Amino acid sequence: MVVAKSNNLSDSLEDYLEDIFNLEGKSDVARSKDIAKLLGVAKPSVTGALKLLAKKGLVNYRPYGYVTLTDSGVAEAARVAGKHNIIKSFFVNILGVDAKVAQEAACKAEHALGPAIISRLLDFTDFITRTNGSGSDLADKFKRFRKRQHRINK
Amino acid sequence: MVVAKSNNLSDSLEDYLEDIFNLEGKSDVARSKDIAKLLGVAKPSVTGALKLLAKKGLVNYRPYGYVTLTDSGVAEAARVAGKHNIIKSFFVNILGVDAKVAQEAACKAEHALGPAIISRLLDFTDFITRTNGSGSDLADKFKRFRKRQHRINK
DNA sequence: TGACAAAGTTAGGCGAGACTAACTATAATT
DNA sequence: AATTATAGTTAGTCTCGCCTAACTTTGTCA
Numbered sequence: 001m002v003v004a005k006s007n008n009l010s011d012s013l014e015d016y017l018e019d020i021f022n023l024e025g026k027s028d029v030a031r032s033k034d035i036a037k038l039l040g041v042a043k044p045s046v047t048g049a050l051k052l053l054a055k056k057g058l059v060n061y062r063p064y065g066y067v068t069l070t071d072s073g074v075a076e077a078a079r080v081a082g083k084h085n086i087i088k089s090f091f092v093n094i095l096g097v098d099a100k101v102a103q104e105a106a107c108k109a110e111h112a113l114g115p116a117i118i119s120r121l122l123d124f125t126d127f128i129t130r131t132n133g134s135g136s137d138l139a140d141k142f143k144r145f146r147k148r149q150h151r152i153n154k
Numbered sequence: 155m156v157v158a159k160s161n162n163l164s165d166s167l168e169d170y171l172e173d174i175f176n177l178e179g180k181s182d183v184a185r186s187k188d189i190a191k192l193l194g195v196a197k198p199s200v201t202g203a204l205k206l207l208a209k210k211g212l213v214n215y216r217p218y219g220y221v222t223l224t225d226s227g228v229a230e231a232a233r234v235a236g237k238h239n240i241i242k243s244f245f246v247n248i249l250g251v252d253a254k255v256a257q258e259a260a261c262k263a264e265h266a267l268g269p270a271i272i273s274r275l276l277d278f279t280d281f282i283t284r285t286n287g288s289g290s291d292l293a294d295k296f297k298r299f300r301k302r303q304h305r306i307n308k
Numbered sequence: 309t310g311a312c313a314a315a316g317t318t319a320g321g322c323g324a325g326a327c328t329a330a331c332t333a334t335a336a337t338t
Numbered sequence: 339a340a341t342t343a344t345a346g347t348t349a350g351t352c353t354c355g356c357c358t359a360a361c362t363t364t365g366t367c368a
Contacts, residue, residue, distance in 0.1 A: 012325065032346060045326055047347055064333060064346060095274040108266030117259050120249040120300070127299045128282075138292075145281045146274070166355065186316060199356055201317055218316060218363055 007076065008056070011111040014080050015039060016049045017058060018110075020069060021077035030067040083110040086122045094128055094139050096146070161230065162210070165265040168234050169193060170203045171212060172264075174223060175231035184221045237264040240276045248282055248293050250300070 009017070019038045023030035036046045054061035058073035069077060084106050091102035113121070128138045163171070173192045177184035190200045208215035212227035223231055238260050245256035267275070282292045 010324075033344085041325090042327060043346065044328085044348080048325075091271060095271065095278055097271055097274060101268065101270050105267055105271050109263055112262030112266050113259055114255065116255050117245060117249065117251055120251060123300050123303055124249055124296055126303075127296050142278055142281050146277050149277055149280075164354075187314085195355090196357060197316065198318080198358085202355080 009076065013049060013052060013056075014076075014111060015107070016046070016053060017069070017073060017077045018080045018084065020059065020067060021074070021081055024069060032067065035067075080110060083113065083118050086118055086125070087113065090121055090125045094125055094142070096139070096143055163230065167203060167206060167210075168230075168265060169261070170200070170207060171223070171227065171231045172234045172238065174213065174221060175228070175235055178223060186221065189221075234264060237267065237272050240272055240279070241267065244275055244279045248279055248296070250293070250297055 016035065016039065019035055020030040023034055023038070032043060032046045032050070036043050039046075050059060050061045050067060053059040053073070058070055058076055060068045060070055087109050088102045088106040091097040091105060092099055097105075130138075170189065170193065173189055174184040177188055177192070186197060186200045186204070190197050193200075204213060204215045204221060207213040207227070212224055212230055214222045214224055241263050242256050242260040245251040245259060246253055251259075284292075
């Protein structure tokens with residue numbers, strides 16, 4: 001089930017873009033080797049992806065040179081990274097999922113959820129994080145609820 | 155980013171399995187033509203998938219014969235379909251997402267979310283659906299919250 | 309029961325995205 | 339500055355999942 005995207009970017013290319021974005025944020029520059037390591041792919045795979053992204057005008061690529069995002073590359077990457085954070089935040093802060101598990105699941109789910117759902121998920125996380133009438137945080141309430149539900153397994 | 159799965163089933167094969175499961179539920183039998191239609195693929199793709207699933211012992215397949223799930227096929231398919239329903243239910247009943255959008259997103263997200271997250275999502279949907287102290291359903295509260303948040307766009 | 313329609317299969321091919329092996333360019337060290 | 343290590347690229351291959359065209363089997367109906 002390969003899905004046509006409006007932005008014409010495959011899941012794979014979105015991942016590259018996102019990682020370049022994160023690397024730029026950390027060290028102002030993305031090195032091919034680091035991209036490969038972060039994504040868990042071999043170096044030639046990175047070269048191939050960079051060429052594709054360059055053709056789409058999303059990265060500035062020159063053989064043996066440093067990699068930077070173009071303006072539209074930054075925009076695209078930020079969109080993907082934003083999804084990632086919204087999803088991960090929901091998993092961690094609301095569902096109480098382990099950070100590492102949440103991180104990995106968010107990596108995959110970010111390609112599955114469109115703007116309608118992402119927007120609602122963001123609002124919902126915001127909503128549920130707030131203190132409600134009872135003066136007790138709902139995420140905490142849920143943790144206790146879940147503990148009760150599963151006490152038989154503990 | 156192709157992901158290794160513990161069950162050794164690709165996203166694609168999980169989709170076939172799930173659709174066969176649903177077709178069996180409706181008419182006791184899955185016809186190749188209907189699988190193709192449901193998944194939006196050409197008929198030869200179905201033949202190929204059925205052979206793979208048969209090799210894994212998940213479907214009973216004979217050329218030109220009807221397709222049924224084996225016991226382990228049912229188990230696998232039920233697991234996937236279960237995920238699907240939990241995710242869709244959260245989208246629709248909690249986030250208030252349109253049913254069609256939720257359906258499609260769930261189709262993709264079901265491959266992204268592992269048991270730790272699914273289990274919590276199920277509990278959470280259960281939890282949040284219940285009436286809380288204020289006597290008002292939280293999903294409803296969220297709808298109002300969201301309406302307030304976005305009233306500027308309306 | 310024979311002809312035709314519908315369903316399913318086979319054969320061959322294509323693109324995406326990964327890999328390894330071998331090569332080239334850049335950087336670092338002395 | 340020459341050597342060596344590291345980074346990056348090229349070339350070629352593989353698998354997966356899809357496709358179309360052509361063929362075979364099964365079902366229907368006059």
